[in-house]
Amino acid sequence: MTMTTGDRLVDYDEVLTRYEPVIGLETHVELGTASKMFCGCATTFGAEPNTQTCPVCLGMPGSLPVANAAAVEATIKIGLALGCRIAGWSRFARKNYFYPDIPKGFQTSQYDEPLCIAGHLDVEVDGETYRVEIERVHLEEDTGKNLHVGGATGRIHGADHSLIDFNRAGIPLVEIVTRPVPGAGAKAPEVARAYVTELREIVQTLGVSDVRMEQGSLRCDVNISLNPAGDLEWGTRTETKNVNSLRSVERAVRYEMRRQAAVLDDGGRVLQETRHFHEDTGSTSSGRSKEEATDYRYFPEPDLVPLAPDAEWIEELRAELPELPAARRSRLQQEWGISATEMTWLANAGALGLVEQTVAAGATPADARKWWLGDLARRANEAGTELAGLAITPVQVAELTRLVADGTINDKLARQVLDGVLAGDGDPAQVVAAQGLAVMGESDELVAAVDAAIAGAPDVVAKVQSGKVQALGALVGAVMKTTRGKADAATVKRMLEERVLSS
Numbered sequence: 063m064t065m066t067t068g069d070r071l072v073d074y075d076e077v078l079t080r081y082e083p084v085i086g087l088e089t090h091v092e093l094g095t096a097s098k099m100f101c102g103c104a105t106t107f108g109a110e111p112n113t114q115t116c117p118v119c120l121g122m123p124g125s126l127p128v129a130n131a132a133a134v135e136a137t138i139k140i141g142l143a144l145g146c147r148i149a150g151w152s153r154f155a156r157k158n159y160f161y162p163d164i165p166k167g168f169q170t171s172q173y174d175e176p177l178c179i180a181g182h183l184d185v186e187v188d189g190e191t192y193r194v195e196i197e198r199v200h201l202e203e204d205t206g207k208n209l210h211v212g213g214a215t216g217r218i219h220g221a222d223h224s225l226i227d228f229n230r231a232g233i234p235l236v237e238i239v240t241r242p243v244p245g246a247g248a249k250a251p252e253v254a255r256a257y258v259t260e261l262r263e264i265v266q267t268l269g270v271s272d273v274r275m276e277q278g279s280l281r282c283d284v285n286i287s288l289n290p291a292g293d294l295e296w297g298t299r300t301e302t303k304n305v306n307s308l309r310s311v312e313r314a315v316r317y318e319m320r321r322q323a324a325v326l327d328d329g330g331r332v333l334q335e336t337r338h339f340h341e342d343t344g345s346t347s348s349g350r351s352k353e354e355a356t357d358y359r360y361f362p363e364p365d366l367v368p369l370a371p372d373a374e375w376i377e378e379l380r381a382e383l384p385e386l387p388a389a390r391r392s393r394l395q396q397e398w399g400i401s402a403t404e405m406t407w408l409a410n411a412g413a414l415g416l417v418e419q420t421v422a423a424g425a426t427p428a429d430a431r432k433w434w435l436g437d438l439a440r441r442a443n444e445a446g447t448e449l450a451g452l453a454i455t456p457v458q459v460a461e462l463t464r465l466v467a468d469g470t471i472n473d474k475l476a477r478q479v480l481d482g483v484l485a486g487d488g489d490p491a492q493v494v495a496a497q498g499l500a501v502m503g504e505s506d507e508l509v510a511a512v513d514a515a516i517a518g519a520p521d522v523v524a525k526v527q528s529g530k531v532q533a534l535g536a537l538v539g540a541v542m543k544t545t546r547g548k549a550d551a552a553t554v555k556r557m558l559e560e561r562v563l564s565s
């Protein structure tokens with residue numbers, strides 16, 4: 063493994079012999095509301111820079127914010143899905159700091175009076191359940207976006223100049239903060255990843271955000287500290303910012319555990335700081351020393367009324383919650399008669415929804431799983447895409463399984479049909495017709511191929527006739543080869559037997 067950083071790292075397994083990790087996650091979810099948090103500006107991703115702004119989100123003097131009800135509702139739904147208590151009274155607060163991408167000089171957030179409090183999320187890793195306690199879910203606004211131009215890395219170092227796009231400033235952002243999670247031991251990186259995965263799925267199910275990590279609508283800060291094994295006092299934590307993929311969450315935890323162990327082994331002290339994660343090397347580097355809450359001089363936002371959702375509305379929202387991912391998985395597991403491990407594979411492969419839709423389109427659960435987790439997973443892997451990114455629909459996969467089940471094609475031909483569908487040649491039945499991929503019946507062509515195989519191998523025929531019936535396999539193989547796999551092996555075998563053994 064090449065390392066471009068100067069950090070000394072302890073072997074991962076060795077870390078666990080001396081230290082126990084404590085992880086914590088702060089996840090930001092950009093809500094998919096049509097307008098911003100405190101003004102009516104649109105929120106379309108990828109719009110021309112600075113075309114979705116107004117005096118409120120640009121922080122002009124005298125402009126007044128009004129809270130977006132849809133964003134409050136979405137935040138309550140997230141809180142309810144995580145088993146939080148919804149505060150009957152909560153307030154926005156000003157978090158004061160200067161940053162070029164924050165036009166007001168403060169971010170409107172929530173401080174000591176968040177909207178949702180004390181929930182939990184259970185995640186499963188290798189058959190073990192870990193409970194992640196949620197400390198709070200609060201509502202705030204996103205910042206603008208800096209664009210550093212002219213440097214090689216897109217970071218500010220080495221850039222000629224920087225541009226700011228305020229389209230994102232003021233988009234509603236929900237922050238979900240866990241309590242510290244001890245006790246995951248060697249599984250800490252996987253638990254962190256499983257938590258973000260499950261949280262993403264919940265938010266997606268609620269339909270309140272598109273949770274695209276690559277577009278930044280779900281961003282994750284990963285806190286990690288180590289304490290000497292058996293020591294009850296937790297160590298100093300670092301906060302790795304804006305980790306932008308599920309895999310990176312896992313890598314960031316792993317790297318920080320190894321790095322911090324080396325610091326502690328050398329008798330050093332882990333600094334409380336933010337760190338950057340580097341996708342290319344999987345390493346982290348020092349950011350800025352971490353502010354304390356007091357540095358921000360939080361105070362209640364004087365321009366906004368408190369949020370006081372009434373109990374009846376909260377109960378209505380609770381009643382409207384859709385079936386959540388964990389409940390759905392356990393229902394499907396029962397319906398399909400599969401094990402918990404198989405269900406985990408399906409979910410991890412991102413195949414759950416696809417298999418469900420394929421079953422709904424008429425395939426058996428076993429067939430649907432076989433194709434999505436087998437050939438299609440392999441092709442997605444080769445193409446470097448996700449299953450859902452393949453150019454084939456669940457309805458087409460269901461049709462493919464039907465063609466195999468009714469004997470029109472066999473598995474081998476089905477793979478060729480898949481190629482055709484993925485290449486854009488149409489539905490499976492169209493590909494079968496266009497490329498002549500159907501299994502051959504007892505056609506003249508097949509009879510000719512069988513006769514040719516017999517005529518071409520008199521020695522094999524003699525062997526079979528002398529009692530070595532297994533030798534027939536060579537003739538079957540020859541016929542399958544001439545017909546390029548289109549014949550049905552059982553039919554070929556029967557035809558050969560009729561001709562060789564009865565003569």
Ligand SMILES: [Zn+2]
Pocket residue numbers: 098101102103114115116117118119120232
């Ligand atoms: Zn605006």
